Amino acid sequence: MSRVWNFSAGPAALPEAVLRIAQQEMLDWRGTGASVMELSHRGKPFMALAAEVEADLRELMAIPANYKVLFLQGGATQHFAQIPMNLVAPGQGADYLIGGHWAQKAAAEAEPYARVHVAGSSESTGFDRVPQVQQPDPDAAYLHFTPNETIQGTEFHTLPDAGDVPLVADMSSSILSRPVDVSRFGLIYAGAQKNIGPSGLVLMIVREDLLERAGQPMARIFRYAEQAANDSMFNTPNTWGWYLAGLTFQWLKAQGGLEAVGARNRAKADALYAAIDGSGGYYRNTIEPGSRSRMNVPFQLHDDALDAAFLAESEAAGLLALKGHRVLGGMRASIYNAMPLEGVTVLVDFMRDFAQRHG
Template sequence: MSTTTKRAYNFNAGPSALPLEVLQKAQAELVDFQGTGMSVMELSHRSATFEAVHNEAIANLRKLFAVPDNYEIVFLQGGASLQFSMIPMNFLTEGKRANYVLTGSWSEKALKEAKFSGEAVASVSTKENKYKNIPTEVEVGENDAYVHITSNNTIYGTQWKTFPETGNVPLIADMSSDIMSKPVDISKFGMIYAGAQKNLGPSGVTVAIIRKDLLESANTNLPTMLKYDTFVANNSLYNTPPTFGIYMLGEVLKWIEAQGGLEQVAKNNEAKAALIYDAIDNSNGFYYGHAEEGSRSLMNITFRVADEELEKQFLKEAEEAGFVGLSGHRSVGGCRASTYNAVPTEACQALADFMKAFQAKHQ
């Protein structure tokens, strides 16, 4: 199939770019999947054909992300936002507190939901610094049920470079916007969760990687669909899962492996982000970034044009030139380029060139 399809320069924050090769394969298989005479969307989730797709996706995720055997992998629905509630419902046991590190809007929302289940506090926050940085230290209490962080902040453009040490207290991370963008030492975490719609596939699938001992001590007095054990015991097939989303996630994982695995993907992401950050840093103040240099995200590059009217013109001309999704989040404004795994180097180079040309024309 031709790979010369005209594609937008897609910098959307999520749902976001998917690999062209994956989309083309899905297109080719859409009507007749593996000779079944049915689309994968029409297959019963109880069928052997779909179970093979499902199990292969889990196995490939475990292999590529180097998930140890003492962790369960489950596919859920409801996005990361439902996890904001499920995590404290399952793991915030009586007499304990939940410890949240606030580095942006999504960690604020996670804390808000946790308070419905018990004592939940923000032990550290960078809000006073307008969420421009990642904290250098995290306070861990003896009575903490867990410590929760957001590994990458899509709105403010910050990212944890090294993860905090929390001792015997489980570290739980919302990795929705940087999962599978680089190798991670899974053993540092009690749980990792992520919506798929940024680096793993289409919206509708949520991945949770949970250490078995954490599951064993979880609260069991919960509705069936709000217990992680329900999904572990049924291989994520207790009810009808988002079958097409899981199929696509599986194909994205195969694509990551074909790129050379996470080590190569990480190098690609560093190179892509550097193209845009260099355009910002070498602009003599024409552009300036939101995040402090040591906390800059490789996934979401947030920046402003020094002149507000020129910023509006920049976004207008960028859209006309085929760049999609460059407006910053409505809560902070400005500009944002989301450079997830599937965003090609060519798109990042084109944006950097556009930024330099715009500056030359308007400075």
């Protein structure tokens, strides 16, 4: 079986070049005679790798010196809870912008630790756009938002205005897809399994002053300041995920960095939306144009009785995982960094051909 064009929302396709290096290095990493998975995280080779990976990420994202980079576990979902544990004092409030499924989940997991306040929501229009800040709480510990809603297929193309309140962003499905000004955020976090590497790794970029907050009573293992003081090695980290993240960062640098990657992502998304909008109603994307995601493109066929044929035929054509999320139905093409324009072109050609054949 040759490799397919993989449109999975996550875990998602990794760059083939990254997988090939991992394959080559599997049995003997850097002359150690062992795979990276089999070595102590505290040994010299891994410590050196950890420093290189962080330096590459800092360069790619131009991360200012007053931010810590953490390599954590637990998935983004665990950090939905752990962020308020760390940043919200007992009895304090936290603002949430609700633009879809993942923002709702983040707010729900924060409930035990914070007075959750909805600062804005796009639920009344069926999450067809990103929410605006409507009623901010100036005393909130932070304003949390989801820059890219993986299921709904919406994306913030400008940052919400949080005033003096730190912005906390769940960038799971858009990190490294374009340049961002890290200095405008208090905390950025992302599950790795879309644009970074395998699941089981969470990347966090956090402004140092936020680590000094007392937060809630909690065990040391949950405290970000503790992980920061221990270079993300308070306990055994996900060394394999960390290594693959490093290979992805090197690949991104070789692609020309985030400006170049962002331009490619825009071209990919433009091509796919143009095919949908130009299909005379055969395919539809109902997201408000200014809020459309460049990473996750949901679309419906004009008649959902055709869905099964679309999925079977696309898979036979080597196009994997186009089935939409079970909540929304229809189709979804996730076109993260590792999906080249060529894969999007193959999809667009398939969509045209399918529409002609099934009229």
